[in-house]
Amino acid sequence: MRHSRFDTRLGLTATLAVAALLIGPVLLSVTAGVTRNYFVGLSSGLTLDWIVQVWDLYADTIWRSYGVALATLAITTIIGVPAAWVLTLFPGRLSRLLEELLTLPVAVPGLATALALIVSWGSVGWLRSSVAFIVIGHVLFTLPFMVRAVRAGMQGADLVVLDEAAATLGASRRRRFFDIIVPAARSGIVTGALTVVTLSIGEFNLTWLLHTPLTKTLPVGLADSYASMRLEVASAYTLVFLLMLLPLMVGLQWIAARSTRHGGLGLGAST
Amino acid sequence: MTHPLTIRLDNCAKTWPDGTRALAPLNLSIDAGETLALLGPSGCGKTTLLRMICGLESADEGGRIRFGDDDVTQVAPEARGVGVVFQGYALFPNMNVAGNVGYGLKIRGVDAASRRRRVAEMLELVELGALAERRIDQLSGGQRQRVALARAIAIEPRVLLLDEPLTALDARLRQQLRVDLAKLLKTLGITCVIVTHDQEEAMMLGDRVAVMSAGRLEQLGAPETLYRDPASPFVADFLGTLCRLEGGEVATRHGVAALTFRPHEVELAPPGRGLPARVQARFFLGSHIRFELTLADGQRFTALAAPDAIWQPGDTVSALIEQARVA
Amino acid sequence: MGRRRAWLVIAAPAVVLFLAFWLLPMAKLAGIGAATPQGMDASAYWLVVTQPRYWQSLINTVALSLGATLATLVIALPVSRFLARHPDFPGRRVLMSLLLFPLAFPGVVVGFLVILATGRQGVLNTLSKALSGDPMVLAYGMAGLFIGYLYFLLPRTIGVLMTAVEGIDKHWLEAAQTLGASPWRRFVDIELPALTGALTAAGAMCFATAMGAFGTVFTLGTRIDVLPITIYDEFTNYANLPVAAALSVVLGLATWAVLYVANSLAARTARGN
Numbered sequence: 001m002r003h004s005r006f007d008t009r010l011g012l013t014a015t016l017a018v019a020a021l022l023i024g025p026v027l028l029s030v031t032a033g034v035t036r037n038y039f040v041g042l043s044s045g046l047t048l049d050w051i052v053q054v055w056d057l058y059a060d061t062i063w064r065s066y067g068v069a070l071a072t073l074a075i076t077t078i079i080g081v082p083a084a085w086v087l088t089l090f091p092g093r094l095s096r097l098l099e100e101l102l103t104l105p106v107a108v109p110g111l112a113t114a115l116a117l118i119v120s121w122g123s124v125g126w127l128r129s130s131v132a133f134i135v136i137g138h139v140l141f142t143l144p145f146m147v148r149a150v151r152a153g154m155q156g157a158d159l160v161v162l163d164e165a166a167a168t169l170g171a172s173r174r175r176r177f178f179d180i181i182v183p184a185a186r187s188g189i190v191t192g193a194l195t196v197v198t199l200s201i202g203e204f205n206l207t208w209l210l211h212t213p214l215t216k217t218l219p220v221g222l223a224d225s226y227a228s229m230r231l232e233v234a235s236a237y238t239l240v241f242l243l244m245l246l247p248l249m250v251g252l253q254w255i256a257a258r259s260t261r262h263g264g265l266g267l268g269a270s271t
Numbered sequence: 272m273t274h275p276l277t278i279r280l281d282n283c284a285k286t287w288p289d290g291t292r293a294l295a296p297l298n299l300s301i302d303a304g305e306t307l308a309l310l311g312p313s314g315c316g317k318t319t320l321l322r323m324i325c326g327l328e329s330a331d332e333g334g335r336i337r338f339g340d341d342d343v344t345q346v347a348p349e350a351r352g353v354g355v356v357f358q359g360y361a362l363f364p365n366m367n368v369a370g371n372v373g374y375g376l377k378i379r380g381v382d383a384a385s386r387r388r389r390v391a392e393m394l395e396l397v398e399l400g401a402l403a404e405r406r407i408d409q410l411s412g413g414q415r416q417r418v419a420l421a422r423a424i425a426i427e428p429r430v431l432l433l434d435e436p437l438t439a440l441d442a443r444l445r446q447q448l449r450v451d452l453a454k455l456l457k458t459l460g461i462t463c464v465i466v467t468h469d470q471e472e473a474m475m476l477g478d479r480v481a482v483m484s485a486g487r488l489e490q491l492g493a494p495e496t497l498y499r500d501p502a503s504p505f506v507a508d509f510l511g512t513l514c515r516l517e518g519g520e521v522a523t524r525h526g527v528a529a530l531t532f533r534p535h536e537v538e539l540a541p542p543g544r545g546l547p548a549r550v551q552a553r554f555f556l557g558s559h560i561r562f563e564l565t566l567a568d569g570q571r572f573t574a575l576a577a578p579d580a581i582w583q584p585g586d587t588v589s590a591l592i593e594q595a596r597v598a
Numbered sequence: 599m600g601r602r603r604a605w606l607v608i609a610a611p612a613v614v615l616f617l618a619f620w621l622l623p624m625a626k627l628a629g630i631g632a633a634t635p636q637g638m639d640a641s642a643y644w645l646v647v648t649q650p651r652y653w654q655s656l657i658n659t660v661a662l663s664l665g666a667t668l669a670t671l672v673i674a675l676p677v678s679r680f681l682a683r684h685p686d687f688p689g690r691r692v693l694m695s696l697l698l699f700p701l702a703f704p705g706v707v708v709g710f711l712v713i714l715a716t717g718r719q720g721v722l723n724t725l726s727k728a729l730s731g732d733p734m735v736l737a738y739g740m741a742g743l744f745i746g747y748l749y750f751l752l753p754r755t756i757g758v759l760m761t762a763v764e765g766i767d768k769h770w771l772e773a774a775q776t777l778g779a780s781p782w783r784r785f786v787d788i789e790l791p792a793l794t795g796a797l798t799a800a801g802a803m804c805f806a807t808a809m810g811a812f813g814t815v816f817t818l819g820t821r822i823d824v825l826p827i828t829i830y831d832e833f834t835n836y837a838n839l840p841v842a843a844a845l846s847v848v849l850g851l852a853t854w855a856v857l858y859v860a861n862s863l864a865a866r867t868a869r870g871n
């Protein structure tokens with residue numbers, strides 16, 4: 001089919017403009033993070049000093065964020081994969097309601113969820129002051145993404161029939177779950193896992209209200225550096241964060257490109 | 272209807288951007304008011320040829336397409352005045368039946384009252400008068416086909432192009448709509464090109480049939496000519512089953528190196544008069560019986576006999592090949 | 599069926615977690631919103647809808663979110679059509695990756711990127727000073743927030759719309775073309791109706807995301823009067839829990855309702871096709 005020339009020109013212009021809008025500021029940030037004096041410009045020379053300084057100041061937030069992300073991943077996998085299987089098995093109205101409910105913590109602003117958690121569980125002293133409080137918030141926020149990704153994988157594999165076939169062969173429920181269902185949903189689980197880790201590492205809205213001075217995560221540290229550090233340090237910190245995201249996003253896009261479904265990735269960081 | 276036009280293609284070829292040849296250079300002339308059927312297996316270039324005539328694909332440099340005296344090679348599809356029925360019909364889901372049929376008229380700025388009249392007339396013509404307000408997803412396959420046809424002819428096109436118009440329908444409905452379509456095309460008297468991979472459809476609807484294979488025109492002619500006088504084994508085989516026997520017994524009995532014939536050209540008789548053969552299988556098909564046979568040297572062929580034929584698998588018969596042709 | 603029902607138990611942990619840490623806390627929050635704040639004579643819900651400073655903040659948020667949503671759809675549509683219709687465009691894979699990478703950026707980072715581009719030390723300011731001599735700083739007000747919203751909404755929308763454009767039967771467009779429709783008429787009569795469902799769903803997602811955005815505005819400056827900042831202020835600076843709770847509940851209900859209605863509409867259009 002021939003495309004109208006106007007369409008093509010408009011599309012190309014808009015695409016390049018959007019790419020510039022999205023990528024330009026990232027390049028600025030990366031540059032600022034390795035420039036000796038951003039105010040003077042690149043002529044002041046390149047340096048890794050700022051990154052070293054970030055490491056000295058904020059290394060603990062980086063490790064904590066990885067820890068929170070892994071704990072979140074473990075919990076969302078353990079409770080999310082079985083939930084996804086139940087939703088696949090019962091495609092009725094009740095399932096849709098359940099999925100709708102589980103998605104609420106994503107649909108409703110994180111600020112509201114965080115306030116609700118604080119008024120209900122904030123009085124439990126040990127919980128309020130521990131990283132577990134943050135993990136709970138992250139699990140609420142990321143669980144729908146895990147469930148959705150796993151479900152997509154299960155539906156593609158026509159798993160209900162496979163499960164019934166295994167049952168006629170005499171396999172117990174437990175065996176079927178681990179021998180048939182989990183392996184068949186593998187790519188969905190991997191997609192879900194990468195999504196969960198990506199979102200958890202970047203989660204700010206909930207975390208900002210749930211954290212204490214002793215449980216700062218990376219985005220909390222970022223907000224702190226944006227408010228109180230010089231531009232170069234903030235940029236260097238952002239650069240470290242972007243480098244942490246990069247392999248996760250590359251992995252997600254690689255899986256998305258291999259599967260037949262395409263278009264957008266099923267994730268959106270907390271804004 | 273406007274006066275029918277001839278369609279002439281001169282030296283039209285099509286090469287895809289990746290360099291593959293979809294269509295070898297081709298000259299084709301379609302008479303005014305004629306229905307030409309483009310027949311061939313999938314990937315033979317027949318749909319590409321059709322899309323070139325309606326302008327959705329451009330011919331390679333040097334090709335020329337004319338409608339009557341009008342050179343349309345550079346004319347965009349929206350200005351060519353062609354009526355097209357797409358494979359799968361491509362009815363607009365956001366418009367009802369009347370909306371679809373009247374869309375081309377709306378584009379042409381026809382006022383609402385005349386449009387309504389013309390749409391009613393078209394729907395009457397395809398016997399869908401009562402369904403004007405139906406949504407597309409409430410129509411059966413056969414109804415969709417007729418809406419697509421009404422939409423294409425509503426704009427009084429200079430030529431009518433149909434891409435596999437009946438393929439999407441089940442066998443029984445296809446039979447009936449074929450008859451309806453043939454009648455309608457005669458009534459309209461419009462120059463028409465119809466793409467199909469179904470030989471029966473091509474022979475029923477086409478005044479002439481163009482058999483295509485691998486981007487080439489194999490043969491062009493009236494259905495009878497093609498069937499009785501195929502220019503190549505491909506054409507012969509594509510228009511019905513063709514059997515071929517050679518050597519040994521064939522040479523002695525018929526005095527030729529090889530025989531080609533169609534299954535209904537074989538008469539089976541008690542042993543003695545023709546080629547001795549053995550019945551391997553017998554299929555009762557209602558109007559006739561189909562026999563699969565072998566010669567003594569193992570060559571296989573097929574014969575069609577009247578439904579009262581008595582032969583059973585294992586019987587030895589003799590095959591009389593009526594219009595024996597030299598291969 | 600009875601045998602299947604035994605599977606239900608394994609969904610229990612997810613349900614328990616949701617009830618204990620989301621639904622019940624939310625109910626409690628909604629209850630707190632019904633309380634009367636200190637020194638006031640009405641419930642927080644009543645205050646929220648009657649006091650101008652709260653509903654002004656709500657109107658600001660809705661107007662900004664609506665504007666950002668419309669702008670996003672208008673910009674994302676040609677981009678999605680271009681990317682969907684030109685699968686052989688050189689460098690398309692890389693371009694797609696670049697356009698989708700910001701999906702992972704949290705709002706705080708988006709806010710910082712807006713500052714780098716349009717803040718006091720931003721390129722926009724530098725360019726403006728060099729060209730016209732006048733400074734140009736957008737980052738710390740509504741304009742900066744608007745740019746930030748565009749930044750995180752565009753990648754979310756482009757993916758959704760691309761899938762929808764790819765789903766349009768190209769024969770519809772060709773049929774319209776042979777019937778005489780110009781490119782513009784094909785776009786208006788065939789393409790836009792086919793995209794209505796996706797545009798509605800994407801628009802609702804944009805609106806809900808923008809309404810609840812907190813990180814971006816938090817970085818850009820807490821002087822911008824939008825609802826998430828108001829909630830945060832009431833909670834931390836004024837320790838006015840009832841009002842913070844009431845505003846949260848109103849905001850949560852609003853975003854959820856928009857998403858729910860739009861998704862139902864989109865599903866109905868999808869079935870209609």
